[in-house]
Amino acid sequence: xxxxxxxxxxxxxxxxxxxxxxxxxxxxxxGVATLLPLAAGPEPARLAAVAPGVAWVTLALATLLxxxxxxxxxxxxxxxxxxxxxxxxxxxxxxxxxxGQWLATGLPLALAAPITEIALGGSPALAPLVLISxxxxxxxxxxxxxxxxxxxxxxxxxxxxxxxIVLPLFTPPVIFGGGALDAFxxxxxxxxxxxxxxxxxxxxIALGPLAMAAACRNALS
Amino acid sequence: MMSALEIxxxxxxxxxxxxxxxxxxxxxxxxxxxxxxxxxxxxTSLLRAIAGxxxxxxxxxxxxxxxxxQARRTEIHLVGHAxxxxxxxxxxxxxxxxxxxxxxxxxxxxxxxxxxxxxRLLDLEIRRLSAGQKRRLALARLLAAPRTLWLLDEPLSPLxxxxxxxxxxxxxxxxxxxxxxxxxxxxxLPIPAQVLEINP
Amino acid sequence: MISAPAFLSNPERFMAxxxxxxxxxxxxxxxxxxxxxxxGFTAPEDYQQGDTVxxxxxxxxxxxxxxxxxxxxxxxxxxxxxxxxxxxxxAAKSAAPLGAxxxxxxxVTGSLWGRPMWGTWWVWDARLTSVLVLFLFYLAYxxxxxxxxxxxxxxxxxxxxxxxxxxxxxxxxxxVNWWNSLHQGVTVFAKGGPKMAPVFLVPLLLMVLAxxxxxxxxxxxxxxxxxxxxxxxxxxxxxxxx
Numbered sequence: 001x002x003x004x005x006x007x008x009x010x011x012x013x014x015x016x017x018x019x020x021x022x023x024x025x026x027x028x029x030x031g032v033a034t035l036l037p038l039a040a041g042p043e044p045a046r047l048a049a050v051a052p053g054v055a056w057v058t059l060a061l062a063t064l065l066x067x068x069x070x071x072x073x074x075x076x077x078x079x080x081x082x083x084x085x086x087x088x089x090x091x092x093x094x095x096x097x098x099x100g101q102w103l104a105t106g107l108p109l110a111l112a113a114p115i116t117e118i119a120l121g122g123s124p125a126l127a128p129l130v131l132i133s134x135x136x137x138x139x140x141x142x143x144x145x146x147x148x149x150x151x152x153x154x155x156x157x158x159x160x161x162x163x164x165i166v167l168p169l170f171t172p173p174v175i176f177g178g179g180a181l182d183a184f185x186x187x188x189x190x191x192x193x194x195x196x197x198x199x200x201x202x203x204x205i206a207l208g209p210l211a212m213a214a215a216c217r218n219a220l221s
Numbered sequence: 222m223m224s225a226l227e228i229x230x231x232x233x234x235x236x237x238x239x240x241x242x243x244x245x246x247x248x249x250x251x252x253x254x255x256x257x258x259x260x261x262x263x264x265t266s267l268l269r270a271i272a273g274x275x276x277x278x279x280x281x282x283x284x285x286x287x288x289x290x291q292a293r294r295t296e297i298h299l300v301g302h303a304x305x306x307x308x309x310x311x312x313x314x315x316x317x318x319x320x321x322x323x324x325x326x327x328x329x330x331x332x333x334x335x336x337x338x339x340x341r342l343l344d345l346e347i348r349r350l351s352a353g354q355k356r357r358l359a360l361a362r363l364l365a366a367p368r369t370l371w372l373l374d375e376p377l378s379p380l381x382x383x384x385x386x387x388x389x390x391x392x393x394x395x396x397x398x399x400x401x402x403x404x405x406x407x408x409x410l411p412i413p414a415q416v417l418e419i420n421p
Numbered sequence: 422m423i424s425a426p427a428f429l430s431n432p433e434r435f436m437a438x439x440x441x442x443x444x445x446x447x448x449x450x451x452x453x454x455x456x457x458x459x460x461g462f463t464a465p466e467d468y469q470q471g472d473t474v475x476x477x478x479x480x481x482x483x484x485x486x487x488x489x490x491x492x493x494x495x496x497x498x499x500x501x502x503x504x505x506x507x508x509x510x511x512a513a514k515s516a517a518p519l520g521a522x523x524x525x526x527x528x529v530t531g532s533l534w535g536r537p538m539w540g541t542w543w544v545w546d547a548r549l550t551s552v553l554v555l556f557l558f559y560l561a562y563x564x565x566x567x568x569x570x571x572x573x574x575x576x577x578x579x580x581x582x583x584x585x586x587x588x589x590x591x592x593x594x595x596x597v598n599w600w601n602s603l604h605q606g607v608t609v610f611a612k613g614g615p616k617m618a619p620v621f622l623v624p625l626l627l628m629v630l631a632x633x634x635x636x637x638x639x640x641x642x643x644x645x646x647x648x649x650x651x652x653x654x655x656x657x658x659x660x661x662x663x
Binding site (some may be wrong): 133147155161163179211215 | 554557558560561564565568569570571574577578581582584585586588589593594596597599600
């Protein structure tokens with residue numbers, strides 16, 4: 001177990017240096033929050049209506065930051081070879097890599113999400129739900145995204161390819177999380193969407209590593 | 222501990238192209254094998270197949286009766302062309318992590334540091350190291366965690382003559398303690414070894 | 422069921438079989454389509470939709486085939502991943518552009534149909550949205566295929582992606598339905614609405630069969646092409662080595 005802990009620490013640190021960290025994610029959110037009123041017009045009513053959705057979609061897109069390098073760098077410098085030569089199964093290694101990616105990028109993004117939502121004029125009462133669902137949704141995005149990152153190993157134009165593979169996988173969590181936020185904002189029961197989001201995240205955490213490990217083995221062979 | 226490496230009638234192909242067929246190798250405790258052959262003959266592929274990274278067409282690779290998955294997870298060291306070192310990390314972090322990862326402990330890591338004379342490099346980031354220094358750091362992993370079978374891909378190439386001799390001594394020590402070495406190499410290995418030439 | 426892939430997994434037997442099966446499927450498709458279209462265009466106008474109802478004969482079979490082709494892609498990918506059949510991989514590779522084509526046809530004709538019916542080219546209806554996501558899956562599959570140089574690796578990576586998609590697509594479909602019910606969008610297709618009259622149903626079913634036969638013919642032709650391409654490729658590598 002201590003081996004897993006060592007790997008998690010290392011992967012989190014590496015992901016931090018790969019475009020994670022609070023500064024980059026906060027900057028990304030701030031950028032979107034600034035661009036949106038400039039592009040869509042500054043009327044508060046219009047902005048407030050889309051604020052939760054924008055915060056949510058930005059999270060999905062921001063997850064793509066650094067995702068293409070999740071396995072690519074280890075693949076290129078030979079570290080992925082060495083990671084297979086240990087008592088930990090490769091599936092578990094992949095899961096820890098995704099978790100490290102989430103800790104370094106997903107968590108700071110989740111912390112920035114409610115700020116963005118409020119800055120755009122969304123209701124402050126919505127902020128706790130935005131935070132929690134961004135944390136859980138971030139996990140789903142990281143584990144579904146890892147599949148795309150592992151599949152595009154060794155490909156030309158890896159970064160863009162990862163996005164193309166991953167975005168269809170992001171559809172259900174975007175819908176569930178967005179649905180929960182929307183329902184909450186209009187005073188409807190929001191539990192269903194939230195539970196479905198949790199279920200998708202659980203499924204992604206359970207099944208994603210299988211696909212990632214298979215894809216990594218294929219890329220190494 | 223793994224007692225032998227037995228390869229029987231092995232055939233490997235890459236990208237639809239057969240590299241070699243009917244390859245046999247028997248290695249007992251304390252023995253080494255130098256893989257020779259022209260560029261692209263499949264030396265690296267054979268090492269990766271032994272490490273379980275590459276699937277074989279036919280034939281088998283056995284580890285003295287030990288379960289091969291288990292053997293690969295606990296008994297094999299691999300030093301490939303790429304060192305597996307991250308440019309932004311310090312040498313100490315890298316060595317400490319890989320030592321833990323392959324089952325070593327702080328005291329064995331400490332003696333590996335002395336043996337490869339990298340103590341003054343430890344606080345530098347990997348990107349500041351020369352190719353030879355990086356290779357020494359990678360080779361330190363071999364000594365920092367005791368594993369029986371060393372798979373080495375051109376281990377000497379970035380090393381100067383002094384370090385080639387010293388690493389030869391380290392390989393000799395490893396064999397005397399019952400270890401095994403398979404090395405892909407163009408120059409003769411500085412230790413007694415059977416030579417396996419891979420022909421296309 | 423087991424015997425069919427085993428029979429076809431031999432490339433020689435597949436080539437011998439597809440040599441006459443592909444034209445046969447093609448001729449069947451033309452025959453069925455001509456009959457279906459003739460019946461469709463001589464059918465009376467719909468009392469609500471008027472003449473535009475005839476887009477249905479083009480659109481609905483395309484939408485069905487978009488899913489059918491993905492199931493074919495998924496099964497072929499599974500066979501290629503588990504049994505490492507080169508022919509199964511050729512089948513998967515060949516099915517993807519066809520599926521994408523049918524999906525694009527379904528989207529375009531759906532949009533053309535939507536214009537007179539809903540007064541807009543596109544609505545975020547549950548069916549349209551999940552077909553759009555299906556189209557994205559096809560695009561991802563083809564993009565991955567073209568970005569990996571090593572064919573063996575591309576085959577396995579694409580097979581993994583196809584299987585991930587096979588698991589994910591029902592979830593997408595279900596989630597989009599859930600999302601649509603949440604938003605109470607325009608209810609286009611009334612629940613338990615008017616049953617389709619036989620005068621429309623018969624040409625529609627004929628067209629579905631015609632599309633399936635056309636898919637079968639094109640698929641076989643594409644697999645044949647892929648087999649030939651690989652043979653030529655192998656011959657060229659042999660030439661390069663001597």
